[in-house]
Amino acid sequence: MLTRIDHIGIACFDLDKTVEFYRATYGFEVFHTETNDEQGVREAMLKINETSDGGASYLQLLEPIREDSAVGKWLAKNGEGVHHIAFGTADVDTDSEAIRGKGIRVLYEEPRRGSMDSRITFLHPKDCHGVLTELVTAAADHSPDH
Numbered sequence: 001m002l003t004r005i006d007h008i009g010i011a012c013f014d015l016d017k018t019v020e021f022y023r024a025t026y027g028f029e030v031f032h033t034e035t036n037d038e039q040g041v042r043e044a045m046l047k048i049n050e051t052s053d054g055g056a057s058y059l060q061l062l063e064p065i066r067e068d069s070a071v072g073k074w075l076a077k078n079g080e081g082v083h084h085i086a087f088g089t090a091d092v093d094t095d096s097e098a099i100r101g102k103g104i105r106v107l108y109e110e111p112r113r114g115s116m117d118s119r120i121t122f123l124h125p126k127d128c129h130g131v132l133t134e135l136v137t138a139a140a141d142h143s144p145d146h
């Protein structure tokens with residue numbers, strides 16, 4: 001069951017400048033940063049709020065580390081902006097298989113590693129009314145109910 005907005009993914013050209021915008025404008029602080037080589041991004045997670053399922057909602061700021069990455073290609077075509085939304089679930093395997101069963105393209109056979117050792121998969125935007133949609137199960141130590 002999808003129980004929260006886990007994050008909104010925002011593509012940017014310069015991660016440090018964008019982090020500074022969110023800090024100076026809204027007071028949001030960086031909760032976590034990492035480079036995910038497989039996804040081709042350097043990223044910062046800004047925690048916005050805790051959620052009633054024991055998880056949290058974040059902004060995920062994404063800077064490509066390669067031009068041919070998903071975010072690099074998207075930025076070249078669209079410029080900066082909202083790249084994807086991510087719903088949180090305690091069981092990404094079950095939920096993504098159920099959604100695959102509805103005829104929606106799930107991009108990975110098995111969920112892969114996402115921010116903070118979460119497990120993630122994506123639904124094709126063309127099957128989701130134009131929205132690239134991610135499903136996330138947080139790692140146990142980042143989500144007390146798992």
Ligand code: CMX
Nearest residue numbers: 009039070071073074083084107114115122125130131132
């Ligand atoms: N939102 C909405 N539509 C998108 C999109 C996005 N983020 N990215 C691509 N599209 C659309 C394109 O506009 C294009 O539409 P048209 O054919 O009408 O022009 C179509 O999808 C195909 O796009 P493309 O530029 O040819 O790109 P690809 O098919 O090579 O890749 C996708 C698209 C979704 C398969 C790829 O971006 C992907 O695998 N995404 C999942 C991984 C990812 O995004 N990782 C980065 C984030 C990591 C994280 O969140 O941790």
Ligand code: CO
Nearest residue numbers: 009060086134
């Ligand atoms: Co994401």
